[in-house]
Amino acid sequence: ELVVLRDVCGRVRQQLHAAAVAIVAGGPRRCDPIAGDGGRVDGAVAERAMAAGITIAPHQHDGRVEAAAPIHYGGAIVGALSARWPIGSTYDLSRASTVMTMTAAAAAPILSAALAHRQRPKPAAPELIGTTTAMVELKRGVERAASAPFAVLIEGESGSGKELVAQAIHRASLRRDRPLRTLNCAALPDDLVEAELFGHVRGSFTGAVGDRTGVFEEAHGGTLFLDEIGELSPRAQAKLLRVIQEGEIRRVGENLSRRVDVRIVAATNRDLRREVEAGRFRVDLLYRLDVIRIAVPPLRERAEDVPLLVDHFWREATSRVASRATLAATTLAALARYHWPGNVRELQNVLASLAVRCGRRGVVGPSALPPHLAQGSAAAADKWRLDEARRTFDERFVRAALVRSGGHRGRAAEELGVTRQGLTKLMARLGISSSSPARDTG
Ligand SMILES: Nc1ncnc2c1ncn2[C@@H]1O[C@H](COP(=O)(O)OP(=O)(O)O)[C@@H](O)[C@H]1O
Ligand SMILES: [Mg+2]
Structure with missing residues (x-):
């Protein structure tokens, strides 16, 4: 306008x-x-x-x-x-x-x-939600990666937030005002690899009805996010490696070379080193991509973040269907107990469908959850009980040592056979504050 x-x-x-x-x-x-x-x-x-x-x-x-x-x-x-x-x-x-x-x-x-x-206010950029140590470390990794000019490889299970991490890296980098383009390598037909990556000029092949820029040119000056890089065909791997080495692209059907300045951020849910060993992924390409590595932890390894994520996604899901229903504490507990093989995306989907199915008001009990979630699979429940038992044990053990040493961390650490810093970390993980070492844990 x-x-x-x-x-x-x-x-x-x-x-x-x-x-x-x-x-x-x-x-x-x-x-x-x-x-x-x-x-x-x-x-x-x-x-x-x-x-x-x-x-x-x-x-x-x-x-x-x-x-x-x-x-x-x-x-x-x-x-x-x-x-x-x-x-x-x-x-x-x-x-x-x-x-x-x-x-x-x-x-x-x-x-x-x-x-x-x-x-109209601009939609707020989605933030990485989470306060667990794993999440804090991830955010630190994002900051570090953003400030360096190198390629980044993001590893993590499906739905764990890899794309969100890629966006966060771009936003925190000096390239933030330039484009971020995404290419889903799993959805790249082998005969269109060059056209997608480098673009084409009209008539260069059947179906090339107009000129078209490829993702590299579109991302010039910015960031190119190569999602599911492990799915790239051998031919596509070779093409990609060449652009990265030469910093130049040529549109299909054109003789002109164009310089491109693109930062590559790639993501995968596969172990690329194993893919290399199996002969499915080029080692020279892996070296180019794997300069800064970021591992996104699966949700079950940061279960303490579940309540925060639930709060966020429940709010989002209910506001979309104009509902004012709330979740019962027992529902939240069941959600926190589950092992989330589909990670944050699964959690988001479960809450979205729950918000649609339950009433517009009232309290949603655990029986409204899908059956595998309501009971928790037996194995998951066992694992949770074991984790809980371990945690309770650790907590009592550390508290007892702190009480015996009169709150003196150096002595308590010695007794526990850990370093002072080790003890501090342990206390943070177990939620023990230094002022109340003797609090009854029940
Ligand atoms: N830490 C997080 N905080 C908030 N939302 C998250 C978080 N991790 C993932 N999500 C959301 O979960 C969904 C899946 O994340 P995505 O980045 O697409 O996962 P992946 O690329 O690893 O499959 C997205 O809707 C994303 O916004
Ligand atoms: Mg993804």
């Missing part, structure tokens, strides 16, 4: 032989320039036109000739079109009022749309 409005100003300026034409938005007392051509136009005349609600014909003002027409939309004045001429302009100014009034009417819906866009 802003481009259109600027164009409108340009055309009016030409038609009226004006020095400058501008569109402002706002009301009689406060107006913002939105688009213009030929330089600044004093806001005073525009404000007067908006206050009066009628076009103010060209007249001398402060050493120039000025005119303005209010822009009406939906029964309100949303802005004004204003113009300026040098004094002594030879142009026939009597036509100007008509042209400006007509243009103001034509530009009204466009200005209104531009204003609606400006006011």
Whole structure:
């Protein structure tokens, strides 16, 4: 819309032989320039036109000739079109009022749309939710990766948040104002590899109806996220390796080489070293990709983050269906106990379908959960009980040592056979604060 409005100003300026034409938005007392051509136009005349609600014909003002027409939309004045001429302009100014009034009417819906866009808050970039040590370390890894110019390899199970991590790296990097492009390597047909990566010119092969840029060119100056890199065919691996080595691409059907500056962030749920051993992945490509490695932990290894994630996704899911239902504590407990083979994505899906199926209000009990979740598979429940038992034991053991040493960490650490830092970490993991070592754990 802003481009259109600027164009409108340009055309009016030409038609009226004006020095400058501008569109402002706002009301009689406060107006913002939105688009213009030929330089600044004093806001005073525009404000007067908006206050009066009628076009103010060209007249001398402060050493120039000025005119303005209010822009009406939906029964309100949303802005004004204003113009300026040098004094002594030879142009026939009597036509100007008509042209400006007509243009103001034509530009009204466009200005209104531009204003609606400006006011709509940008959707907040999704954040990595989680406060467990594993998550804090992951976020630190993201920061480190973002500040270095090297390729990044993100490893993790499906649904664990690899794509979110890639986005976070891009956003925290110096390339944040440049594009982030994603290529899903698993969905890349072998005969379209070059076209997808490098683009093509019209007619270079059957189906190439127009010119097209590839992802490398699109991501120029920014980041290219290669998702599911482990699924890349041998041919595609060879093509990819060549661009990375040479920093140049050539569109299919074209002789011209173009330099591209792209940072590669790749993700996989496979163990690429094992893929190399099995002869399915090129070792030279792996070396190029695996400069900074980030491991995204599966959700079951950071079960303490489940309540936070549940809170977030439940809010999101219920607001989408205008529900005010809440989750019972026992439901939350069942969710926290589950081993989440599909990780965060599975959790998100479970809550979304639960929000749709349950009532608009009231408390959702555990029986509403899918059966495998309500009981927890026997193995998962056993594992959880074992983890719980271990944790309880560790906690009592550490607390007892702290009590015996009178809260002296050095001595307690010695007794436990760990370093001081080791003890501090242990206390953090077990949720023991130094001020209350003897709290009863039940
Ligand atoms: N730590 C997290 N905090 C918030 N949302 C997350 C987190 N991890 C994953 N998600 C969400 O879970 C879904 C799956 O994440 P995604 O990055 O696509 O996983 P992957 O690429 O590893 O399969 C997405 O909707 C993502 O926004
Ligand atoms: Mg993914």
